[in-house]
Amino acid sequence: MNICVFCGSSDGVGTAYLEAAKELGRLMAENGHRLIYGGADIGLMGSIADAVLDGGGEVTGIIPSFLFDKEIAHRKISQLMVVGSMHERKKRMAELADAFVALPGGWGTLEELAEILTWKQLHLISKPALVLNTQGFFNSLLDFMKHSSQEGFLQEDNLKQILVAGSPAEVLTLLQKK
16 A cells, blocks of 8 residues: 655654654555655654665655755655655645555644545545544644534534544554555
């Protein structure tokens, strides 16, 4: 399975997020899954890519040329695609992916996850989407989604479009069920 992972270009505070990213990468490689991601060698992005590679797995990175030029591109991955814009990056990742997983991150991660959930809501894609909720990172976002549904802005079915995993192992268990 090609699993697209959205995550931060930083490690976050403490080590829990970093360890979860590494563990997910290790498990992906162990189970023969390919990582599709944003192509950087920094933060959680670089850590998950390294873990997949260290486990003998395959990694495809898609990076816009302006980030490649800043020398943050991961030069040791299986395949690196350089595209013209962030929009092209997201489109290409979505085309290649069989499933989407969001790890902790910032604006970019939130935007990528929101776009996939919007596409699912509009029935443009039917691929599974989930969050790895390490240390409750996504709790506030999940609460917002529930509130949005209670206030009539999201249908209750929309809330079922996102799966929540509490551990890297549960990510793969949930994806196997889909």
